Amino acid sequence: MPNKKRVGFIGLGIMGKAMAGNILKAGFPLTVYNRTQSKSAELKADGAKTAVSPEGVAQDSDVIITMVSDSPDVEDVILGPAGVANGVRKGSIVIDMSSISPQVTQNITKALGEKGADMLDAPVSGGSWGAVQGTLSIMVGGDKDIFDHCMPIFQAMGENIIYCGKNGMGQVTKLVNQIIVGGTLAAVCEGLIFGAKAGIDLNPVFEAVGGGAANSWQLQNLGSRVLKRDFDPGFMVKLMHKDLRLISEAGREMQQPLPITNLIHQFYHVLQNDGLGNEGTQAYIKVLEKLSGVEAKG
Numbered sequence: 001m002p003n004k005k006r007v008g009f010i011g012l013g014i015m016g017k018a019m020a021g022n023i024l025k026a027g028f029p030l031t032v033y034n035r036t037q038s039k040s041a042e043l044k045a046d047g048a049k050t051a052v053s054p055e056g057v058a059q060d061s062d063v064i065i066t067m068v069s070d071s072p073d074v075e076d077v078i079l080g081p082a083g084v085a086n087g088v089r090k091g092s093i094v095i096d097m098s099s100i101s102p103q104v105t106q107n108i109t110k111a112l113g114e115k116g117a118d119m120l121d122a123p124v125s126g127g128s129w130g131a132v133q134g135t136l137s138i139m140v141g142g143d144k145d146i147f148d149h150c151m152p153i154f155q156a157m158g159e160n161i162i163y164c165g166k167n168g169m170g171q172v173t174k175l176v177n178q179i180i181v182g183g184t185l186a187a188v189c190e191g192l193i194f195g196a197k198a199g200i201d202l203n204p205v206f207e208a209v210g211g212g213a214a215n216s217w218q219l220q221n222l223g224s225r226v227l228k229r230d231f232d233p234g235f236m237v238k239l240m241h242k243d244l245r246l247i248s249e250a251g252r253e254m255q256q257p258l259p260i261t262n263l264i265h266q267f268y269h270v271l272q273n274d275g276l277g278n279e280g281t282q283a284y285i286k287v288l289e290k291l292s293g294v295e296a297k298g
Contacts, residue, residue, distance in 0.1 A: 006031065007153060008061030010054050010077050010084070011098070012039040014233065015124070016067035018131035019097070019157045023065075024048055026156035031060045054078070058087025063153060064094045070242055071100040078108055090116030093146060095153075097138075099123045099178075099243050102168035102250065105141070109167040118146045121167060123174035124158065125181070127234030129221075135159045139177070141170030175250060178243040182264045184218045185284055192226060192296040193288040202227055203298045222282040227298030231279040238277030241268040 005028060009020040012034040020043055024030045030048040032040050033056065040050045051057045054077045058064050064084050066077055074096055078084045084094060094112055096105065096119065109119040120142035130136040136158035140147050147163050154161045164173045191214070195205045206227060210219055225231070244265035251258040267287045276283050285296050 006061045008057035008064040011067035014128050015131045022134045023156045031057050033057045053082040054084045055082045055087040058084040067097045071104040074098050074100050088115050088117040092117040095120045095122050097122045099174050102171040105171050106168045121170040125177050129234055139164050139170045139173035142167045175247045179261050184216050186264050188219050188223045189285040193292050196294045196296040197292050225282045226285045231283045233280035235281050237271045237279050240281045241272050
């Protein structure tokens with residue numbers, strides 16, 4: 001895809017702003033929109049155009065990317081009164097990089113298809129660090145030819161870019177990712193709190209288990225933050241709570257038991273109710289600390 005392809009980006013949150021910035025750095029003409037317009041200022045200063053609505057982004061772009069919080073948000077920015085669907089034309093491509101319901105993805109795909117536009121669902125993993133560094137893992141569902149056509153745009157944002165099948169399968173893959181991520185982080189936190197309760201120095205524990213079969217991305221990146229009492233978000237509690245809700249809903253629809261994931265979802269529900277939704281997912285440890293009466297710190 002030559003650089004003359006115009007890209008639109010909707011949703012400049014903790015992930016989206018960095019992703020849009022990397023698209024701009026890669027040389028694509030970029031038009032952006034965010035409900036809070038001040039979040040567009042830095043990208044505008046770097047050369048991006050701004051639009052006053054998602055519809056305006058679509059009118060000014062060949063490929064339109066959405067990166068917002070939840071299924072209703074995606075439906076609103078794409079199918080709402082001033083949505084993307086009102087500005088697309090035959091041959092437009094919409095890439096939703098949010099993490100939402102696979103069924104909602106399929107519904108939106110159908111609605112866009114009636115206007116002659118194609119859609120890819122391309123949720124990501126890697127947190128804000130991966131978004132800034134352009135090293136995200138991107139899981140894509142949709143038409144394979146459209147996926148191949150958009151590869152240079154994906155390469156501006158990520159490194160591990162995988163085609164997963166028809167529309168909706170990118171979202172299914174992301175839910176698989178979140179089941180594994182949530183379970184792994186829960187085990188990391190449970191192990192650290194066990195050590196804290198036993199009274200051991202957690203620094204050598206971290207070094208010992210990190211050199212063996214218990215090592216993981218979650219241990220190295222989030223377990224280390226727990227020990228430093230650093231709860232700044234790479235990925236927020238409220239977003240993980242949302243993803244686990246999507247998994248629970250999909251599990252019920254498929255009649256698929258998810259006993260561990262559903263229990264972890266309840267723990268994130270506690271964090272959400274305690275007002276910790278904007279902290280990083282490593283704040284999961286705080287539920288265990290409340291139950292055990294000790295802190296896990298290095």
